[in-house]
Amino acid sequence: MKAAALKQLIAGSTELFSLPDIYFQLSEMIRDSRYSLADIGKVIAKDPALSARLLRVVNSPFYGFQAKIDTISRAVTVIGIDDLSNLVLATTVVDRFGKIPGELIDMTSFWMRSIHCAVIARLLAKASAVLHTERLFLAGLLHDIGSLILSQKMPEQYLSVLLAADHNRALLAGFEQELIGFTHAEVGGELLKIWGLPESLYETIGCYLNPADAQIHKLDAHLLHMAACLVDSGQQADGLEIAVAEFSNQSLTLVRLTREQTISIMEQVEEEFLQMFELLGPNKKFH
Secondary structure: OHHHHHHHHHHOOOOOOOOOHHHHHHHHHHHOOOOOHHHHHHHHHOOHHHHHHHHHHHOOOOOOOOOOOOOHHHHHHHHOHHHHHHHHHHHHHHHHHOOOOOOOOOHHHHHHHHHHHHHHHHHHHHHOOOOOOHHHHHHHHHOOHHHHHHHHHOHHHHHHHHHHHOOOHHHHHHHHHHHOOOOHHHHHHHHHHHOOOOHHHHHHHHOOOOHHHOOOOHHHHHHHHHHHHHHOHHHOOOHHHHHHHHOOHHHHHHHOOOHHHHHHHHHHHHHHHHHHHHHHOOOOOOO
16 A cells, blocks of 8 residues: 555656656666776766866865866776766756745755765765775765655645744654655665666665664665764754764774764765855756
8 A cells, every 4th residue: 555655656757757868868878888988978068067067066075086086987997887976967967947936845945955965975975995086975965855745735735734844854754654654765766766876775775764674785774874874963062972972882893983973974074065066056057
């Protein structure tokens, strides 16, 4: 019953929530050995606004490359095709969904929180010595996308959820489950699955509220869970210390981080968030 209702909700949302064609084109080329990195670079370079934004991102202090990267083909070589593909998706998704009318959700606040979570997830992944940390950046960026679907497709029910939670995000998923029948995490995971994104992304997002439920990508799910808790920790006094104290020893052991390391990672977040919001935030146009 629940699975059928979830699938029906997503099926009715794909028109509004569809990925840009360039992402699917790149994905097909990456999987096809006949295409070289140069070929892939040429496809991205055909979109001047996207190319300009990608080059600004890879030349930002967030990446810390010593020499300036001035062409997309060089960016493909330096970052690697998987990470660049994730970055293309990150930059185009904010553009695509930045314009959704936000009667229930303020879209600027939504993307501020999502980019904040993405930066934290990537920094945690980096400290945890995870390879290809861009996928955690993308998971952080997309972890709340199910909320957008619920607010657009079930506005009355979702308004009831928001009123019941009364700005306390810790209560949100419980009320979603009670009043709608599934959580924004489950909706987001299902959407990413329909989009054909990797299992590492859709399982991570689908399970981030309860990372122990992840069957295969447990490390990513725990990292994203921690990032989402940390992004909301600034809402109250001593919030960071309280959030870190509540992390289970199982989570910390799995991600190979201590509570002290986590607190020191958070000291880097604000500056990096401001840089990334400047580069990726909605309505940022580069020509």
